[in-house]
Amino acid sequence: xxxxxxxxxxxxxxxxxxxxxxxxxxxxxxxxxxxxxxxxxxxxxxxxxxxxxxxxxxxxxxxxxxxxxxxxxxxxxxxxxxxxxxxxxxxxxxxxxxxxxxxxxxxx
Amino acid sequence: xxxxxxxxxxxxxxxxxxxxxxxxxxxxxxxxxxxxxxxxxxxxxxxxxxxxxxxxxxxxxxxxxxxxxxxxxxxxxxxxxxxxxxxxxxxxxxxxxxxxxxxxxxxxxxxx
Numbered sequence: 001x002x003x004x005x006x007x008x009x010x011x012x013x014x015x016x017x018x019x020x021x022x023x024x025x026x027x028x029x030x031x032x033x034x035x036x037x038x039x040x041x042x043x044x045x046x047x048x049x050x051x052x053x054x055x056x057x058x059x060x061x062x063x064x065x066x067x068x069x070x071x072x073x074x075x076x077x078x079x080x081x082x083x084x085x086x087x088x089x090x091x092x093x094x095x096x097x098x099x100x101x102x103x104x105x106x107x108x
Numbered sequence: 109x110x111x112x113x114x115x116x117x118x119x120x121x122x123x124x125x126x127x128x129x130x131x132x133x134x135x136x137x138x139x140x141x142x143x144x145x146x147x148x149x150x151x152x153x154x155x156x157x158x159x160x161x162x163x164x165x166x167x168x169x170x171x172x173x174x175x176x177x178x179x180x181x182x183x184x185x186x187x188x189x190x191x192x193x194x195x196x197x198x199x200x201x202x203x204x205x206x207x208x209x210x211x212x213x214x215x216x217x218x219x220x
Contacts, residue, residue, distance in 0.1 A: 098150030
């Protein structure tokens with residue numbers, strides 16, 4: 001059965017304090033690994049798709065990387081507006097299988 | 109706004125009542141998905157449509173749940189005889205075949 005585990009569950013950062021979120025996965029056949037951002041009371045907002053080991057993608061202060069068993073989301077010099085829950089998901093077929101998310105709080 | 113639209117955004121209902129949610133996908137998208145998300149968890153797949161055909165239903169979707177997508181456009185998700193355990197955020201997403209999913213803002217259901 002496909003499984004996605006995210007760690008840590010919660011992360012409290014000072015503004016400017018860089019850190020990384022982990023997403024480890026087991027899946028029968030990976031068509032893509034997705035990162036989404038979710039603000040309280042709202043739907044997930046797409047950030048990145050990674051397809052193969054070694055691939056990296058960047059957007060502003062966020063950088064996602066992928067290996068054969070895990071993905072990392074690096075947050076560089078975060079700002080308070082980066083506070084959100086970050087969800088990782090795998091797509092073995094046509095639907096997404098999500099982890100529980102990492103809730104990031106960035107203090108000014 | 110041409111994103112995925114869900115209605116209502118919030119619904120409070122008494123246990124045992126029926127509720128229906130609506131999702132309007134991005135117009136050219138032929139796939140439509142329903143997910144359920146409880147507090148502290150990621151979204152869980154419920155069902156999906158390709159055009160008007162419902163192609164898969166999760167084991168999470170009990171007999172009290174039914175989803176439709178008439179004419180391959182908007183979709184409805186109905187829950188009959190609601191229970192407190194049905195309280196959750198119900199998310200709709202749409203996509204083209206082979207492309208990423210776009211999510212709506214969700215419908216928050218509270219069963220009292």
